[in-house]
Amino acid sequence: MSRWIIVGICLFMALTMSPASAQGGNHQRLIVAPDGPFVTIEAALEAAETGDVIEVHSGVYAAPVIIEKSVTLIGVGQPVIDGQGEGSLVYIRATDVTLQGFELRNSGSVQHHQDAGIVVEAQRATLLENHMSDVLYGVLFNNAAGSVAQQNTIRGKGEDIGLRGDGFYIWYSNDISLVDNTVVHSRDTLVSYSNGLTIRGNHFEDNRYGLHFMYNNGAVVEDNTFVNNSVGAFLMSSHDATLQNNIFAYNRGSSGYGLALKDMDNVTATDNFFVGNVAGVYLDNSPSLVDVYNTFRGNTFVYNDEGVASLPSVSRNIFTENSFLENTEQVSMRGREILSRNQWSFEGRGNYWSDYTGYDRNGDGVGETTYQADQVFENLVDEYPVIQLFAYGPVVQAIEFSGAAFPVLRPQPRLVDDAPLMNYRFPPYLEKQSSTMAWSTLGVSLGLLGLAMLPLLMVVKRPVTKKTAQAKSSPVATPSIAPDQQESVPMITAVHLSKHYGKHRILNDVSFSIQPGEAVALWGTNGAGKTTTLRCLLGTINFQGRLMVNGLDVKREGKRVRASIGYVPQETAFYDMTVAQTMQFYAKLKKVAVTDIAPILERVGLAAQVQKPVKNLSGGMKQRLALAVSLLGNPPLLLFDEPTANLDTQSRQEFLQLVHRLNHDGKTILFSTHRPDEVLSLATRVLGLRDGQVILDGSPDALLQEIGLSQWLRMWIPPHHWQAAIALLSTSGFRTAPNGHSLFVQVGSQPKISALRLLETAQIPVEDFDVVDSSFVPEVQS
Amino acid sequence: MNFNAVWLIAQKELRDALRNRWFLLYTVIFGGLVLALSMLSRPDVEFTQLAEYNRTVTGLVNLVLLFVPLMALTFGASSISGERETGALKYLLAQPVDRGEVLFGKFLGLASAQLSTLLLGFGVAGVILSTRGGGDGLSGYVVMTGMACLLSLAMLSVGFLISALAHKTSTALGAALFLWLLLVFIGDLGLIGAAIVTQMPTQTTLLLAMINPLQLFKMASIFSALSSLEVLGPAGLYASDTFGGMFMPLMLAGLVLWILLPLGLAQFAFARQGDGA
CATH class of the missing domain: 2.160.20.10 (Single-stranded right-handed beta-helix, Pectin lyase-like)
Incomplete structure (x- = not known):
C-alpha cells in the first residue's frame, strides 16, 4: 500500500x-x-x-x-x-x-x-x-x-x-x-x-424556429438575421422585450412568420426589416394585458405575402413610421374583425403604404387623406382563405375594380391610417447590393429571343435555283391519261349524283359523262344545282352517288382529283399578296416549278402585272389570275363557275376567247352559266339543270329549242306598219315584243333571215335590225 | 398528310400575322408591359433581390393570364371563319390540299407567331432580370415560359374550334371574347361566389378551378418559380400535398389535353363541314 x-x-x-x-x-x-x-x-x-x-x-x-x-x-x-x-x-x-x-x-x-x-x-x-x-x-x-x-x-x-x-x-x-x-x-x-436575455448579431438560417422563447422578460434581440427558417422568431408569454435592427427574410414554413408575438406585452420593435416572409409580423393576443401597448416603429415590411397578420382580438399595438411596400396584403386579418383597436399613427405620424393614392399638399411628408385598407378580395380571403387560390390572377383586379366602381361592395376598412407617410424608408444598416449579372439567365434569355426570331426564318424567301426548279418541274400529283386511253376513259363520269342540305335536295340522281376535249356548259337558273355540281367534282362537299374524274374516285382520292382540275370561281378571293406571290403560293401548293409561272402569266396577259398587289387588279384581271392559277400544273380538266358573271362586256369577250383557245388546245372544259351567248360561243355540249335534275343533254341549239330560249331580232319598222308586222309574224309562229321604238322578234332555232324575208314578202319595210339576247326584251308577247 | 402543303400554309399564316396590325399591337403592348414590369424595382439592398424576382414573376403570370388568352382566342377564332367569309378558304380547298393540311398549316403558322410574341416578351424580361442577378430562379423561369407557351397553344386550339364551328367572323370573335371573359373573369368569379355561398370544401374548389386551363398555367408557373403553392393559400397547399411529385406532370398533361382536345374537335368539325366551306 x-x-x-x-x-x-x-x-x-x-x-x-x-x-x-x-x-x-x-x-x-x-x-x-x-x-x-x-x-x-x-x-x-x-x-x-x-x-x-x-x-x-x-x-x-x-x-x-x-x-x-x-x-x-x-x-x-x-x-x-x-x-x-x-x-x-x-x-x-x-x-x-x-x-x-x-x-x-x-x-x-x-x-x-x-x-x-x-x-x-x-x-x-x-x-x-x-x-x-x-x-x-x-x-x-x-x-x-x-x-x-x-x-x-x-x-x-x-x-x-x-x-x-x-x-x-x-x-x-x-x-x-x-x-x-x-x-x-x-x-x-x-x-x-x-430573464435578461441578450441575443445580438446572430445568424439563424434553415431552422424550424430561428428563435423561440417563452417566459423570458426583459430580452433584447437586436442586429440578428433570421433567414429561410420556417419561422424567424416566435416570442411568447413574456414582457418588456426589445427587438431592433433585426432582419427577418424569407421565413416561409407552413406558418411562415418573420416575427410572431403571442401573449407578449410591452414589446418595442424598431427598425427591423421584414422581407419575403409569408407574414412579416404575426400578432396573437399581444399585448395580453390591459393598458399595456406594443410599439412598432420604423420597421420596413417589403414583398411579404402579408405585411402584418393579426388574429381578430388583437388590440393596443401602435404602428408608426413603418414602411409597407408591395406586400401582397399589407395588413391581414385572420377572421372576421377589423384592426381598429390598434393605432396606425402616433403623434401625427402614420406609416408609408405603397398602395396609398393620396397626396401631400403642404410638403410635410404626411398625406392629406387617410389610408384605408378596404380591399374587397383581401377581405374575402381573410374570411374565406380557400379563395386565396384565385390570387395572382386578373379576377382579383376585377373584384377590386367592382369595389371601386360600386362602393357598396367595399368592406368596412380593416384599418385607417389618418396620417400616412409619403416616403418609405429602408433601414440604414442594410448593405447596398450591387447587382451581379446572372450570366446563365442572360444566356437562356438570349436563347428565348433567338427562338422568338426563328419564325422569321420561316417566311424568309429561299432563292429558287435552276436545280430546284428543275427538280420540281412536273406536277407530281397530276395524274395524266395515256393518249391511247383518252378516247375511251371519260374525263368525268357522274352516276346517280345526289346532294341535299337537310330536306332541301339540290341535286337529285344526276348522271352524265363528259369525254376529254369537250367544252360543256352547265346551264340553269340560280339554284338549279350548277355550282353544287362543280363543288362535288372538286370533292369539297359531301355527296351521294359516284363521281369519277380523270379515272379517279372523287370520294376516295379528292386531293389527286383536285390536282387534275383547274378551277376558276365566280368570285375570286385571293390572299393579300402580289400577282407573283400568289402564283408562287399556288405553284408550290401544286408542286409546280416556279419557272412555269412566267409562260402562264404571258398566256393570260398578266405578264405586266407581276409585281402588282392582287387587291389592286380589276375584276377582269383577277379573273385572268384565277385562270392562270388554274393552269398551273397543266391540268386536263378546267372547271369554271360562272366565270364572267362579274365582268364587263370587253373583259368577258377576252376571257371567253382565252377559254376557247384552251379548249382548242385540248383541255376539257366544264363551265356553269345562265348566259345563252356563252353557251353558244363556247360550249360544244350543254347539260341543262332544273331543280337538281338533268333536263337536257345536247347541243347548244338543242338547248335553245328545248327550253324556248333563243336569240331575238330587234327591228326598226315604221310605226304605222307595226300592227301588220305583229299580226304577220304571230301568224307565222314568231313571238313578238314591241317596246315603243322597235319590235323584238324571237328567232329561236329558225334561221334569222326567215323573219326578215317574211316581212319583205309582205312589203313591210325593215329600216334596221340587231341580234340581241332575251335580257334586252321588255315583255314577251305571243 | 402532305407536310409541304402544311408548311406552305403555315408560312402564309405567319406572314399574314406579321403584317397584321392587331397582331403587332398585341406584341407591342405585351412586350411593353413585360418590359415595364421587369424594370420596376426598389433600391437594390441585401435580401430584396429574390423577393423582387418573385414579384416580377408573379406579375408576369398575371400579365400572361390576361393577354395570352385574348390574343390566342381572337386570332384562332378568326383564322378559318375569316377566310370562309371572304371565299379564300373555298378557293384554297379547291386546290390539291385536304382539310387537315389546311387546319394544321394554319395552326402551325399562327402558333409560331404567338409563340414568337411570348418568347420575345419573356426573353426581354429575362435579359433585364439577369442584370439584377436573377440566376437562382432560372429553371423556374424557363418552366414558366414553357407553360405560357402551352397555354397560348391551348387557347389557340380553342380559338380554332370556335372558328371551325362558326360561319361568320363576327360570330366567332364574339364567341372568343365571351370565352375569354369566361375563362379570365366570369368562371373564377362564379367559383369564388359558389365557394363562399356553399362553403365548398377545399378539394372541390381546387378540382373545379383546375378545369380552367388558366388556373393550370398559374399554379404550374407559381410552383415552378416559387417552389411552393403556399401563396395560393390552403387550396394551393392541398394541391401540392395531394399531388406531390405528380403535380407538375399533372399540370403539364392538363394543358396538353387542352391543346389536343379542342384541336382534334376542330379538325373533326372542319372535316365534317364539307358543306360549310
Missing part, C-alpha cells in the same frame, strides 16, 4: 514539475497535444487547478470532455473533439469555465438524452469561437446564468426538421448573452424561463 502511495506522489511531482507546464501568474498553462506532454484533455483537466489554462493543440480528441474545474480551455489550430455518434461532447459543470476555439463534431442522436455539442450546467461559462457540426443539439444552457456564447457556429444534423435538436437550448438561465453566433440546420433556438 505504501508502495502505491510513493508511486502516486512521484507521478504528481513529475506532472507538476514537467517542463511542458508553464507558470502564468498564479495559474499554470497546460499543453495538450497528440505528442504530449498531455496527450488527452482528461489528463490535463485532471492535473489542472482552478484558473488554469489548458491549451489544446490541433488533433482529434475523444469525447466526452467533462470540465468540473473553473479552467480555460483554448484550442490552438482548431482541435477536434469527436463523439463518434455517441452522447454529448463537452460537459461544463464548474462555474467560470471558458471554452474557446474547438471543433466539436459527431454527437449522438438520442432526443431524450439531448445529445449536444456543449452542455453547460454551471454559471458564467464563456463559449468562444467553437464550431459544432453534425450535432443533435448545439449548446444546452441549464441553470447557467450569466453565460456567454460568442462567435460560435452550430450546424445541426440536417435530418428531417422534426428529428433535429435545438441550436441553443436555454433553460432557467438568466442574463445569457448570445452574440454573433451562427445557427443552421437545427430545430429551434429555444429559451425558457430566462
